[in-house]
Amino acid sequence: MIELNFSHMMEEVIGSRGLSERIIEDLRDRAKEVHKQIGDRLLPELAFIDLISQDTSEIKRIAREIRRGAESFLILGIGGSALGPRAILEALSPFHNLQKIPKIFIYDNVDPRTLKQILALTDLKTTSVNVISKSGSTAETAAAFMILWDEMKKVPCSDISKRFIATTDPEKGNLRKIVNEEGLKSLAIPQGVGGRYSVLSPVGLLLSEVIGIDADELLMGARDIQKKCSDQELWKNPAYLFGTLLYLMDREKHRTIDVMMAYADGLKPFTEWFCQLWAESLGKQGRGLTPYPSIGSTDQHSQLQLWIDGTQDKVLIFIRVNDYSVDIQLPDIFQNMEGLSYLSGHTLSELIKAEEEATELALAKAGRPNMTITVPQIDAYHMGQLFHFLELATAFTGLLYEINPFNQPGVEEGKNLTYGMMGKKGFEEKRKEVEDHREKKARWRI
């Protein structure tokens, strides 16, 4: 089971930059209220919690079909539709495309260079395309889908409907309509489940099964952490404590940047997944916390200087791995060189764990708050725990701030301006606005 150590958030351990027990205690009743809101599914989007007990048989059936026929599996999706699958892929099957079939491509942009490369690297005759969009009208995903549909049609003797799997709303939207008209295979993102809370829905689970990772293991991890996080008592609930501590570091100590630093290369996309979850859920109405993705020990040589000696505006969240499953011993060589010889006899995992512990302590000594999530192993079961733990903690934190952690009202204007430029009906004024603005911009350039 994953474990949270929050010593370095506490006044008692790190001094006045830390939080007192009292101030946490003061939020106990408030936490109980939020606990009730979650239990009552106050907002329909809290439905993500119920994903943990879903039936995976249809996902498994479709994945088996894909594994039989496909040499490449291409995901079209953006935001939550891409970040969750990529987090699973990199954590649980690193260097996948250099050693396994089907090769996995995740196209989550509209960069023409990337899509050209993907098309050159795949044989469409043996490619399955998973288009993922809840609404079915995300511009980037729609554009990629249209291109792939058209390209696939040019492949001789191919039954186009068999090459696509749509993961979308169970009833509404363009994608669902195309599924019905063209007879595509499809999976439903359950009602209420939003993009950034969808990794444990078919969005992430189909990819998981396609790369040979048992989706039920992910869900079992999620169920077990849900049990551990079901107590209404703040002090007994790690997800609520996680959120409360970061909330208090914002409110009481003006620490508004939360760095997630995972000591494992394969968790890099996982930290980026968390950043979407935390940023979009809490960043609204003129406030919000800025999550920052990071990898240890690598970023000790990139960002640590700023974190330990820069502005007092951050909290570090370490992800420590207990058992890396494999290890390598450092050989007894270069014994005449003091700068190297001390490493002999140790293992790489000893070194990386020492680096993690040293960084925690160095930060604490400099009065820089941090906490640590310890993960026993990087496997499907524990990834399921991490995903669900952070989703739960994020929803809790949003409700603690009394904001809706499930909407993203701020991104509409950018979409509308894009529609205008792309000539979508009804957005003619937006186009004009962009064009007029270009003149205003002309002066300040060099």
Added chain:
Amino acid sequence: MIELNFSHMMEEVIGSRGLSERIIEDLRDRAKEVHKQIGDRLLPELAFIDLISQDTSEIKRIAREIRRGAESFLILGIGGSALGPRAILEALSPFHNLQKIPKIFIYDNVDPRTLKQILALTDLKTTSVNVISKSGSTAETAAAFMILWDEMKKVPCSDISKRFIATTDPEKGNLRKIVNEEGLKSLAIPQGVGGRYSVLSPVGLLLSEVIGIDADELLMGARDIQKKCSDQELWKNPAYLFGTLLYLMDREKHRTIDVMMAYADGLKPFTEWFCQLWAESLGKQGRGLTPYPSIGSTDQHSQLQLWIDGTQDKVLIFIRVNDYSVDIQLPDIFQNMEGLSYLSGHTLSELIKAEEEATELALAKAGRPNMTITVPQIDAYHMGQLFHFLELATAFTGLLYEINPFNQPGVEEGKNLTYGMMGKKGFEEKRKEVEDHREKKARWRI
């Protein structure tokens, strides 16, 4: 030539959240002082500027040898020794390992899972290892080097000295000593050039030549931007303006997070390279700016909500690409669906450029300052411009703050604690400190 548009930093365009011309004008004399310091090479580390006129023949010669014999090229390095090479690799040769030889691996951590995978994916008989460390005593790089040295020795009939290229100090350190004793090939990181300013030294240029990118193109770009940024007049010097604007946004508007959002998948490691440069150079003495890496349009579906609607603490730096070199047209299909049909007839590069312009404007309308660096194309020449431009701007900004942009005093304590745990002589007390601290930490966990 790359171009900077800073309209959306100006009061005149975005209103009171912007900067007045006056306040920029007030820094003109100060900029001249800093210009003189740079010209006089006040600090020896300003030597990075002189890299632009280096002779690349030795780099080219070694790269030719590697290309002849190697199926894999493995870089061992961390921080600046890895971020620069990776930025070049991903920008200029995306999906490299799926289509080209030698395959490139960059091991910039001490994660045992990653190194096991790399060893499984490479045949050491046809692998060249480039170990990069200025000091020659970076613990992570030393550990990786010791393992590779030992593994390489086990390969029958291999001349071990021919399999390694050391990129290190011209005279000092463990690595240089090993070069001399064992007769390794080597390249020198010139005196004064620090890790995060070393991408245009042999650190980045050897990798560049190994993947078939002409190092002289990168340097030509750097020389041309150096010319463009050599004016002492703030208003005529884009590097100085870039730094001054971000400095003023910190000092006058309390905007301390600088997001670099590049609209090209291949520039992701480039934004991470910038983040090390900016963070380690400016983050010290209790202040500093937090750089944030980002990719558009992808992160419009991940971070944009926070940037446009969250706390007023950020400045966005867009990287806009004028010509993606390739393009794909969106087909005339699904004409009965309004949510898709407007895209028909456009191209992907039209869409991604519209997204970029729309996001700029949406932010500006919401009073969120931003500026844009436009890059004509993603090629070696323009990457050379980007690298050198930002290094120059960072050094200028550090001097503007009156801090040393070339040191990183904050990371020493973490290193010492790690030495203690790994049993390095002279660090016994640090080990004890870590062990004693473990007891203090035991209480606050769940």
